[in-house]
Amino acid sequence: MPFSLHGIGVSRGYAIGRTYLLQRNQPEITEYTIPDNIVEDEVQRFLNSLEIARRQLQDIRMRVPPTAPGDAAAFIDAHLLMLQDAMFTEAPIHLIRDRHCNAEWALKIQRDLLIEIFEQMDDPYLRTRKDDIDHVVRRVQRVLVTEDPAYLSDPDYADLASSRLEGRVIVADDMTPADTILMQHQGVQAFVTEYGGPLSHTAILARSLGIPAVVGVRNARGYLGHDEPVIVDGRQGVILIGLDERILRYYRHKQREERRQQRELSKLKGKPAITRDEVTIGLYANIELPEDATAVRDVMADGVGLYRTEFLFMNRADAPDEEEHLASYLHVIKTLEGSPITIRTADLGADKQVDGGRGGPVTTNPALGLRAIRMCLKDLGMFRPQLRAILRASAHGPVRMMIPMLSNIHEVFQVLRLVDETKQELRERGLAFDERLPIGGMIEVPAAAVCAAQFARYMDFLSIGTNDLIQYTLAIDRVDDEVNYLFDPLHPAVLTLIHHTIRSGQKAGIPVSLCGEMAGDSRYTRLLLGLGLTEFSMHPTGLLEIKKVIQDSHVGELKEIARRLLRTTDIEKYAEILKDIAQN
Ligand code: PEP
Ligand code: MG
Numbered sequence: 001m002p003f004s005l006h007g008i009g010v011s012r013g014y015a016i017g018r019t020y021l022l023q024r025n026q027p028e029i030t031e032y033t034i035p036d037n038i039v040e041d042e043v044q045r046f047l048n049s050l051e052i053a054r055r056q057l058q059d060i061r062m063r064v065p066p067t068a069p070g071d072a073a074a075f076i077d078a079h080l081l082m083l084q085d086a087m088f089t090e091a092p093i094h095l096i097r098d099r100h101c102n103a104e105w106a107l108k109i110q111r112d113l114l115i116e117i118f119e120q121m122d123d124p125y126l127r128t129r130k131d132d133i134d135h136v137v138r139r140v141q142r143v144l145v146t147e148d149p150a151y152l153s154d155p156d157y158a159d160l161a162s163s164r165l166e167g168r169v170i171v172a173d174d175m176t177p178a179d180t181i182l183m184q185h186q187g188v189q190a191f192v193t194e195y196g197g198p199l200s201h202t203a204i205l206a207r208s209l210g211i212p213a214v215v216g217v218r219n220a221r222g223y224l225g226h227d228e229p230v231i232v233d234g235r236q237g238v239i240l241i242g243l244d245e246r247i248l249r250y251y252r253h254k255q256r257e258e259r260r261q262q263r264e265l266s267k268l269k270g271k272p273a274i275t276r277d278e279v280t281i282g283l284y285a286n287i288e289l290p291e292d293a294t295a296v297r298d299v300m301a302d303g304v305g306l307y308r309t310e311f312l313f314m315n316r317a318d319a320p321d322e323e324e325h326l327a328s329y330l331h332v333i334k335t336l337e338g339s340p341i342t343i344r345t346a347d348l349g350a351d352k353q354v355d356g357g358r359g360g361p362v363t364t365n366p367a368l369g370l371r372a373i374r375m376c377l378k379d380l381g382m383f384r385p386q387l388r389a390i391l392r393a394s395a396h397g398p399v400r401m402m403i404p405m406l407s408n409i410h411e412v413f414q415v416l417r418l419v420d421e422t423k424q425e426l427r428e429r430g431l432a433f434d435e436r437l438p439i440g441g442m443i444e445v446p447a448a449a450v451c452a453a454q455f456a457r458y459m460d461f462l463s464i465g466t467n468d469l470i471q472y473t474l475a476i477d478r479v480d481d482e483v484n485y486l487f488d489p490l491h492p493a494v495l496t497l498i499h500h501t502i503r504s505g506q507k508a509g510i511p512v513s514l515c516g517e518m519a520g521d522s523r524y525t526r527l528l529l530g531l532g533l534t535e536f537s538m539h540p541t542g543l544l545e546i547k548k549v550i551q552d553s554h555v556g557e558l559k560e561i562a563r564r565l566l567r568t569t570d571i572e573k574y575a576e577i578l579k580d581i582a583q584n
Contacts (some may be wrong), residue, residue: 002242005224007192009237010203014255015169015190015212016248022172022179029141031105034096042096046103049143053199054083056139060178060315072205074289074311075132076178082136086317087114089289104144111137121349121367126310130201135176169230171220182210190232192239194220202444206234207541208295210295263546270300273547275529279555283547284342284537286515290328293335295540303340305463306402306515307332307539309386310347319382325389333397340398342440342463342508343390346382346402347372367477372405377414387422394434400438402463407445412458415439442515444468449497456508463537464501466516470494489518490578492566495531499566500534525549526581530562557584 034042061076082088087110088583111133166187174178174195180202188211193202196215206213212234224230224241231240231251240247273281284305285296286369296304312328313322332341349371356545376383391400403415419439426433440461444451449469456462468491471478473493476486488494498514505512518524520538522545528536529550536546558581565577 002247005217005220005239007237009234010198010215011206011211011213012235013212014251014258015232015283016251016255017169017189017230018166019171019224019226019228020165021221021224022170029104029108032102034100035534039097039100042103043093046092046096049103049140049245050089052143053140054080057178065120072180074291078132079136082132088136104141107141109136114335126349128197131174131200149422169232171224180205190234192217192220192232194218205566207539210541249435257428265548268544268547273550275550276552276554278555281550282535283543284535285540285543286511286537293332297335299540299543301540301543303336304332305342305513305535307341307343308347309344313346313348322385322388325386326341326392329393329399330396331388333393333399342400342402344402344404345373345386346376349377349516367471373403373411377411384422387418391422391426391433391437392431394437395432399434399437400440400461402440402442404442404465405444405468405548406441406455407447408450409454409458412441412455443501444472446473446497448454449501452463452501452504453508456504456510459510461511461514462501462505464498464512464514464516466514466518469497469516473497489524492574496566499531510536520546522549523582525552526558526584527562529553529555530558530581532559
């Protein structure tokens with residue numbers, strides 16, 4: 001009898017294969033007291049475990065094939081850096097010495113403390129990174145419990161490095177970046193995890209690798225047996241079990257169809273995104289890591305529409321300096337060989353304890369607090385090096401600078417003044433930069449969208465961040481599962497603000513792009529074209545599908561329908577017109 005499990009589909013595609021249940025045998029951690037005379041031995045035992053964990057990760061790092069997506073190696077590097085960070089190397093030692101507790105327990109205390117801090121973070125991406133803390137702590141705890149200095153005793157390693165995964169659907173509680181690397185090129189069909197969301201490691205890496213994945217399938221390992229035939233639908237977030245020949249035939253057909261479509265789409269690389277009525281649309285990519293630029297080049301995007309620079313600030317106690325910023329930006333410039341790159345200044349959340357106490361205190365409402373440009377303007381010691389680096393990078397390629405979460409025009413004036421000061425500083429240092437570096441703003445707050453004309457007057461371009469714009473317009477915390485059902489990109493208020501922003505930019509004669517998740521979701525492409533959007537920025541993997549929809553669309557007709565949509569107050573008519581747009 002067939003039945004299904006449901007989760008969040010985070011990487012599209014259909015997989016048909018047998019399950020491989022990844023049981024991690026996480027050791028039970030208990031507390032015990034260390035006698036006075038051997039406390040230093042316990043400290044040494046802890047330091048040894050860090051060293052073994054480091055060797056394990058280095059070994060895995062060396063296995064990253066040159067063809068792997070940039071995310072993979074960068075995640076391992078982040079874990080290696082964490083193992084050197086005082087939060088792991090010093091804090092547990094103080095706990096062992098002060099409380100005379102065992103090393104495993106000291107790590108647990110430190111882990112709980114760090115997780116609590118991460119959970120209060122405003123930025124959903126950084127919030128998801130609490131998984132990194134867990135992965136690193138678990139690795140060290142396993143070394144401590146097994147007391148075996150050989151890295152091959154790592155059960156994950158032994159399991160995953162074997163070649164038993166060919167054709168398998170991996171089912172796990174959660175997956176570490178190291179897991180994913182060990183599994184690469186072993187013919188894994190799909191990932192299913194019990195935890196994680198669209199921004200988890202599993203999700204990001206699965207998308208980069210083009211492997212279907214469903215996350216957040218509660219108790220998946222309770223329902224699924226080992227070596228059980230299943231179908232994974234990575235688009236709908238469904239796992240089908242108890243398969244019969246009819247279902248198998250149907251999904252084999254869908255799988256073939258999907259592959260055929262992918263082959264067709266790959267022919268669109270390098271072709272222009274021009275609509276049926278000859279309107280040229282710019283298709284740009286969003287990136288998080290310098291290494292992601294390779295995927296942007298592979299898909300032949302028009303450039304980078306959003307480079308999220310928050311990664312540079314993660315897993316460290318201090319802010320990156322000017323040279324570190326610059327090195328990352330130069331890497332992207334070099335990879336993209338002349339395509340424009342929009343670097344967004346730090347969009348960090350309100351909570352700063354984990355990164356050396358920068359910014360303000362933890363507040364009850366971090367999304368409305370000191371985040372993004374507000375924090376940068378408050379912490380110039382952190383902001384100025386980034387400004388200098390972006391300016392210096394502009395001497396090497398077509399760079400643009402973009403400011404997140406503007407809500408008040410005076411923030412723009414402050415930024416422009418700081419940029420002028422920075423230019424003067426660089427001139428005095430004899431360093432080159434683009435005197436006309438374009439500076440744009442993200443429209444993510446309803447106040448900024450309503451006053452878009454004001455922002456357009458002082459900025460060189462605008463970019464609509466719908467992830468935040470929807471959050472703030474509809475008063476829905478974008479990371480709160482309880483209200484997720486209200487997160488509606490099609491809400492008339494959201495569409496009115498998007499339309500108004502685009503129109504304001506057009507009237508001012510400046511480009512307006514859209515770089516939230518909506519841009520990469522083909523269900524909204526025609527609607528956005530109808531609202532007048534001419535530049536989209538999205539995850540590179542979705543770009544060709546969006547291009548196909550654009551090539552099949554007629555902007556003139558869509559604009560006409562969108563006009564009717566924005567005018568109607570009849571809810572049934574609204575739904576009908578939306579359907580009309582989707583089918584046009
Ligand atoms: C957005 O808010 O739509 C956006 C692109 O920025 P981020 O998701 O990084 O907040
Ligand atoms: Mg945003």
